[in-house]
Amino acid sequence: MKLFSKRKQKTDTPSPSRRKRRTVRQTWTKTFFAGSPIITALILVGWVILTILMAFTGVTPAGIQVLPDQVSRVRVVAETDFSYISELQSAQRIELEKQRIPPVYRMNMEPYEIFRAQILELLEGINELEIETADLESEEKLEEVEGFTLAFEEHTKVRLNREDVLVILARSETEDRKTIIDNALISVRRILDGGIFDSTNAVLSMDPKNLNFIYVQSETGQIRRLDIQSQDEAFSSLKRDFTYFDISQDLNIALSRIMSQAIKPNLKYDQALHELARIEAEENAEPVRIDVLASEIIIEPGETVLPLKYEMLLAYQDFLLQQDATYTFSLGRSFWEKALITSLLGIAVVGYLTLAGWSSLTDNRRVSLLFLVILLNIAITRLILSVAGNSPELFVMLRYMIPVYLGPILVALLINQRAAIFVAAVICFITSLMFGESFILMSVMFVASMVAILFCKDVSKRGQIVRASIFGGTTLAVGTFLLGVLNNVSWVSIGWEMLLSIGVGAGTGMLVIGLLPFFESIFQLTTNITLLELTDYNHRLLRRLQLEAPGSYHHSLMVANLAEAGAAAIGANPLICRACSLFHDIGKLVKPEYFAENQRDGENPLILQNPSMAALVIKSHVKEGVSLALRNKLPGIIIDVIKQHHGTSLITYFYVQALKGKANEHGNEIRVEESTYRYDGPKPQFIESAVIFFADAVEAASRSLRKVTPQSISELIDKIFEDRIADDQLSECPLTFEQIKKIRNSFSFSLLNTLHSRIEYPDKDKAKAEAENGNRKKEKSSDIQSLQSA
Numbered sequence: 151m152k153l154f155s156k157r158k159q160k161t162d163t164p165s166p167s168r169r170k171r172r173t174v175r176q177t178w179t180k181t182f183f184a185g186s187p188i189i190t191a192l193i194l195v196g197w198v199i200l201t202i203l204m205a206f207t208g209v210t211p212a213g214i215q216v217l218p219d220q221v222s223r224v225r226v227v228a229e230t231d232f233s234y235i236s237e238l239q240s241a242q243r244i245e246l247e248k249q250r251i252p253p254v255y256r257m258n259m260e261p262y263e264i265f266r267a268q269i270l271e272l273l274e275g276i277n278e279l280e281i282e283t284a285d286l287e288s289e290e291k292l293e294e295v296e297g298f299t300l301a302f303e304e305h306t307k308v309r310l311n312r313e314d315v316l317v318i319l320a321r322s323e324t325e326d327r328k329t330i331i332d333n334a335l336i337s338v339r340r341i342l343d344g345g346i347f348d349s350t351n352a353v354l355s356m357d358p359k360n361l362n363f364i365y366v367q368s369e370t371g372q373i374r375r376l377d378i379q380s381q382d383e384a385f386s387s388l389k390r391d392f393t394y395f396d397i398s399q400d401l402n403i404a405l406s407r408i409m410s411q412a413i414k415p416n417l418k419y420d421q422a423l424h425e426l427a428r429i430e431a432e433e434n435a436e437p438v439r440i441d442v443l444a445s446e447i448i449i450e451p452g453e454t455v456l457p458l459k460y461e462m463l464l465a466y467q468d469f470l471l472q473q474d475a476t477y478t479f480s481l482g483r484s485f486w487e488k489a490l491i492t493s494l495l496g497i498a499v500v501g502y503l504t505l506a507g508w509s510s511l512t513d514n515r516r517v518s519l520l521f522l523v524i525l526l527n528i529a530i531t532r533l534i535l536s537v538a539g540n541s542p543e544l545f546v547m548l549r550y551m552i553p554v555y556l557g558p559i560l561v562a563l564l565i566n567q568r569a570a571i572f573v574a575a576v577i578c579f580i581t582s583l584m585f586g587e588s589f590i591l592m593s594v595m596f597v598a599s600m601v602a603i604l605f606c607k608d609v610s611k612r613g614q615i616v617r618a619s620i621f622g623g624t625t626l627a628v629g630t631f632l633l634g635v636l637n638n639v640s641w642v643s644i645g646w647e648m649l650l651s652i653g654v655g656a657g658t659g660m661l662v663i664g665l666l667p668f669f670e671s672i673f674q675l676t677t678n679i680t681l682l683e684l685t686d687y688n689h690r691l692l693r694r695l696q697l698e699a700p701g702s703y704h705h706s707l708m709v710a711n712l713a714e715a716g717a718a719a720i721g722a723n724p725l726i727c728r729a730c731s732l733f734h735d736i737g738k739l740v741k742p743e744y745f746a747e748n749q750r751d752g753e754n755p756l757i758l759q760n761p762s763m764a765a766l767v768i769k770s771h772v773k774e775g776v777s778l779a780l781r782n783k784l785p786g787i788i789i790d791v792i793k794q795h796h797g798t799s800l801i802t803y804f805y806v807q808a809l810k811g812k813a814n815e816h817g818n819e820i821r822v823e824e825s826t827y828r829y830d831g832p833k834p835q836f837i838e839s840a841v842i843f844f845a846d847a848v849e850a851a852s853r854s855l856r857k858v859t860p861q862s863i864s865e866l867i868d869k870i871f872e873d874r875i876a877d878d879q880l881s882e883c884p885l886t887f888e889q890i891k892k893i894r895n896s897f898s899f900s901l902l903n904t905l906h907s908r909i910e911y912p913d914k915d916k917a918k919a920e921a922e923n924g925n926r927k928k929e930k931s932s933d934i935q936s937l938q939s940a
Contacts, residue, residue: 197521234465345378562606574599594629616659623655676785701747730791737775761808
């Protein structure tokens with residue numbers, strides 16, 4: 151059984167050479183995928199293809215890109231011939247046909263016939279009265295006339311006075327009286343046949359003289375034109391007719407007064423017949439069909455989208471959706487135009503990143519993060535557009551729910567603000583294409599994203615993320631208000647849109663908080679929020695360091711203070727320096743007693759070891775630290791600092807010891823390999839790592855100063871910096887000489903204030919005894935002087 155176990159162990163454990171080859175292969179693969187331009191190009195091509203598919207496939211060229219009664223920011227051109235029935239113009243035609251139907255009036259001649267009979271009766275009565283009163287005296291004659299008048303008024307309701315009857319009796323002969331009355335009735339009939347309208351009738355909204363009235367006789371169907379007039383005009387016509395009668399003036403007046411009672415409006419509006427005629431006209435009206443030719447402009451940018459234009463746009467959309475798969479999936483000209491624009495945008499992105507020289511974007515993880523965030527924003531936008539569907543009202547509300555600053559905030563927290571501005575520009579541009587090239591909307595969204603990015607600077611608490619997002623939403627709300635006022639949108643709609651913008655801002659902040667851990671884990675990036683949480687001294691690794699390696703813990707605290715101040719001096723990230731400094735020496739937890747700062751009794755076990763073995767133990771704390779960091783799931787940036795905080799610097803003490811004792815006991819010289827006494831590296835790769843690299847060396851060396859003075863500290867710092875620079879430890883770090891100068895000054899200031907000396911506090915009892923002895927001496931001296939003077 152033991153033999154089998156040994157063989158199994160021997161088989162499962164790879165040889166050092168195999169392990170080295172596997173490590174080299176893994177390192178090469180990781181390096182290739184992390185920084186290869188080929189992978190970057192593939193990521194970019196994949197992003198362009200996915201953007202085109204997600205943003206523009208299935209969106210018709212005539213999709214909801216504009217709103218009715220608002221100024222259009224886009225141009226929509228018909229890609230093919232189509233026709234449609236215009237409901238708006240058909241409704242206008244129907245209304246016009248209905249308006250052409252004249253109002254229907256009924257002419258009522260019955261009151262005239264009754265009046266005529268009453269007048270003929272009056273004529274007979276006057277003739278009889280003339281006979282009866284022929285022989286009577288004047289007074290008696292007047293009484294008879296008065297009685298006849300009252301009786302006739304009561305019987306016929308025709309107003310009649312005594313003077314008019316007397317005038318008719320006196321001014322007309324019996325044989326002529328019938329002719330005069332007939333002529334008067336003919337005049338009345340002629341006027342009534344022309345039609346008399348009531349001036350208070352609201353149906354006649356204009357002067358009837360400007361209208362043509364046609365009389366249709368219902369029995370025979372005979373048609374004739376009417377010359378209608380008002381009641382006052384009819385009175386004037388009657389008087390004018392009577393002037394042509396060969397009668398006396400007083401008889402003319404009396405006759406006009408009697409006959410004018412027949413002049414009354416005889417045209418009555420028949421609403422039922424009028425509506426029936428209008429309904430018949432509506433049923434007979436033909437719908438209006440509009441023919442649109444290919445390349446005809448449906449909507450022009452800068453013009454108000456009137457209802458007729460909007461109807462044409464919706465008709466175009468319906469036409470395209472009813473066509474074959476080419477239009478169903480929107481692979482028409484508009485799709486290929488936007489696909490071309492997106493492809494050109496991809497080329498522009500490559501050129502911009504190349505010219506900008508972003509060293510932080512050479513890592514394909516970060517490039518993948520940028521494009522994934524953009525795709526996430528596009529997916530959310532497309533989802534909102536799909537929910538809106540063909541409802542303009544819903545579209546108006548949902549378009550302000552697009553979290554355009556979601557991606558920029560994520561990138562600002564995970565990478566930097568400059569990359570976030572780039573992401574914001576790309577997202578807003580593609581969003582504007584999805585909305586139909588609405589560059590005004592793109593500008594408002596970009597400004598809102600910029601405000602959100604601005605407030606993401608130095609974020610260290612999760613509440614600050616929500617604050618930044620709310621400020622972005624508030625900016626979008628202000629833009630919404632201005633656009634609404636310019637486009638004459640109702641105040642209620644503006645209010646709802648502003649509330650939605652601010653609400654989506656708060657929701658976006660919460661969504662960012664939820665997505666941050668996911669992106670940090672997938673792309674191995676660390677935000678300031680996570681770093682701040684790691685600076686908690688109650689972290690289990692820091693607690694272990696306090697208890698098991700207190701010297702190393704104190705050293706880490708001092709390095710953290712130095713590095714944080716140095717990073718602040720050159721504009722780097724102080725929080726990265728503090729968090730990474732606290733964990734940079736956790737590898738010493740494995741063998742804390744082998745490091746001088748943890749040796750309480752003053753004995754160093756490494757002194758008794760072979761120099762090469764001692765150097766191996768010293769170097770091992772880097773590997774052990776990486777192992778501990780991985781097991782405790784510390785962020786990648788801390789692991790990088792653990793690897794780089796010594797670079798490939800030389801372990802000088804044991805290297806010198808090896809050079810001194812390079813002859814063995816037989817006197818043969820032993821070859822000393824310098825690489826054996828150098829750390830495995832890598833060298834510092836970024837500015838914060840270089841700051842910690844120098845802070846670690848300066849803090850450790852400052853412990854060896856016998857006398858702390860500004861000159862000694864300055865000389866120590868200068869020597870360490872010069873040695874590290876001469877050793878080519880900064881060859882892979884973008885640190886400038888000006889920044890190095892500022893870091894030196896910061897370290898010098900911090901060490902002088904940290905290692906300053908204090909005055910020695912005197913012993914209270916000793917000081918009291920010395921004071922008493924001094925007083926005795928003074929008293930004794932004064933006594934001697936008194937005796938001498940005496």
